[in-house]
Amino acid sequence: MADARGGPPKRALVLSLCLSDLCHERMLTLCMVMAVAAVLGPLLILFGLKYGTVETLRERLIHDPRNCEIRPVSSHAFTVQWFEDTAKRPDVSFVVPTTRQLSAAVELSPVGAPDKSVSLDALPTAPGDPLILENGAKVPDDGQALLSASAAEILGASVGDTLTLTVRRMKNSGFQSARTDLTVTGILPVRAGALRSVFISLSLLENIENFKDGLAVAAFNWPGELPRAYPLFNSLLTVLPTSPRPELLFKLTNNTGFAGRKMLSREEASDIAGLPMPDAECYILLTTKGSPAGMNNIEAVRNILAGQKAALFLPAPDAALSLSDAAGHDLGIFRIMSAGPLDSVAGTKLPNVFPWKEGFGRDIPSAEQWLKILAPTGRFPGGEQEATGEVTLGGNSVRFRVRIVPSADVTEDTVRAPLRFIGMLGILQSRPLFWDKDLREFLLSKRGYAGFRLYASGLENVAGLKRYFEEQGLQVHTEAERIDDVMRLDKYLSLIFWLIAAGSLAGGTACLVSNIYAGIERKRRELAVLRLLGLGWGAFIRFPLFTASFYAICGFGAALCLFYAMSFVINTLFADHLQGGESLCRLAWWHPFIALALTVLIALLSGGIAACRAAAVDPAQALRDE
């Protein structure tokens, strides 16, 4: 031979011998592969089921906005400011005010079929509502409605239908109702909530509440009263020409709405009233505590002082009026002063610019008549003019149209306003007002909201938010118990699953080991021949390891095919109960790799042990036909 030296046997030789062997024994190889697949297939499906169901459950739990919901237990008055502050919190994903429970009861019916009307709860919503968005629906706009599953079912309504919304209120021992039409823009799935409800925009719900409160709703031409602002005052200055008897003094603060009483000097009184005081014996300042005084309170004081020749002044609160003309040009900022006494008293030199007697009877004059302000002539040389006024007081501000009357008697940087306007400032201190352009009237804004719909930005924030609200003295309801229950159930289910899986895994391993061991043991004689022919230990041991790996990899491949086929069947069968992207039986992308590695490891171990045994036994025994 040309090259008799040679080298160590090539690696490929053992591999090719191994493959020849496997190919030669096709049927037996197939049996072994199937045996391995039979062990691994059900195990993979079991793990797939466990992983799929638990993941689906957990995903649902985490992504179900209902679990993040926090509801107030009872009604409160939440201010707009409260909502703004709460919405800014990072642990709050969404908050929208709600009205009182009673105000949310509405009726829906298909258009033209009022006899098929259904009572349900109206819930307010706003852009970003997670309950709606997570359930794949669109947030309804004004004039639109989103129905819950049960509401849609009982109404027989589908997307695109038009429904009539009916609101009722008690009026003179009868019902008065108002209607508007809404377009159904979506229907929520059952999991969003089992109650019969309709989601509408907050402004529509506020209008419904207003109507129920007896007010008119201009937007829908619903009849009713106007929430006219009524004057309120914090203090009253009484000027008495003679010293009053003690019992009269007592009467002034007894059940009149005024609680404080203070004697002033003439100068002090002039300063507070912003008017020169007539010469008198006694100047008494009455002040309120807590709620301000209304017209009836002032009337009560006036009655007490009847026949005393007293003059009553209503001091203006410390407020500034900023004026601008129709084009928006700034006309200056002025301190607001009272225009005159409530009852005219001899000695006041102010001209009577107001063509009516200042009184607070039931007949409310229109603002056209009374909303006039005396301003310094030096600043308004052009005569009377229309302007826009703005006052901010107690955190509330209001803009309105006002008529400016120049007057030489008004000092620079001040304006003199009628008492009714002073009363508007009094109300502005305690609650918001707005100027209705069409009615030319100050109307009361909503005081606040009875409740809210709030969603925490994650399950983990629910408990913290609950604590935060309870520290504010606000009792809230959360789904904490439900979350706990599901978490615990998940834990126990997982434990049971792992126990079953551990048993199956042990059985599977035993089966795999015995199959591969038997497969190698069977080849002992041929392995002994190879060893006799001088195959080194390393090469000799490689043969059974290759064989075992082949069984394991092919078996695993077959098992994986089985798994994917079965998981497809399972997921298809249960498709009705699953949402997009969910599956009941699935593995993460890295699971098969781990499983393959484990299988090959077990195969190599069992194959290696079998091979070592084959090598350790007296080779002579393997060589003979015994």
Added chain:
Amino acid sequence: MNRADAGTFPAGAAPVLSVRDMKKIREKGGMHFELHVPSFSVHAGEFVAVVGESGCGKSTLLDILGLVLRPDAVGRFFLKRRTQREPADLATLSEQGLSLCRRKDIGYVMQSGGLLPYLSVLDNIVLPCRINAYPDKLSLKRAKVLAETLGIGAHLDKKPAFLSGGQRQRAAIARALVHMPRLVLADEPTAAVDNITACEVRDAFQRTAAEQMAAVILVTHDRGLIRGKVDRTVTFSLQKRKPGYVVSTLTESADG
């Protein structure tokens, strides 16, 4: 002292295999068996038969010579190697060294051939060359020539299962010789075939081994097969020292 290395061969040439004062003890089921080899050597081209009844230590001897069983004590255990001038001292070689000796310098013919069922006859024959990583083209050529010489040239592409017993043994002989070993060990190579075939196989074996001057040690219990055909015959003398204690000693046969 019994000597089993009688010198019919030129005394000057060093033997291929040389064993002295070897002892192997086997104990099984309360039986004690001792194999003694006082002196045994085989020269290149020599065809030596080892005969004896079953249980006399034939297989044990062959396993030791075949380097799959280590002796318990040995005075001298040398094997002449193809590629080295000095003979290898088998008593001191590591497992790896023994493996290398088996691969390069020893050929085996097993009882039923010991052919790998999943390889074709040609692949079986050429396997020792491949394990030695000898050039494949030359190895194949040589394997084919050997197969022709042994009369199985027509069956090279078949799997061993499709051969007769005689053909299988011829293939096994070809495999034992293909890598040109110094020593060929044959363990009852004709036990599974009929008499006529056995004689044919024996003749083909002798002829091809002689062609490449390989030393052959043939183990058999069939004295008729080897009578007058081999260079030398060695056998065992059994000695029962007490019940369950047997000592077997390798000796030159009387009819050798």
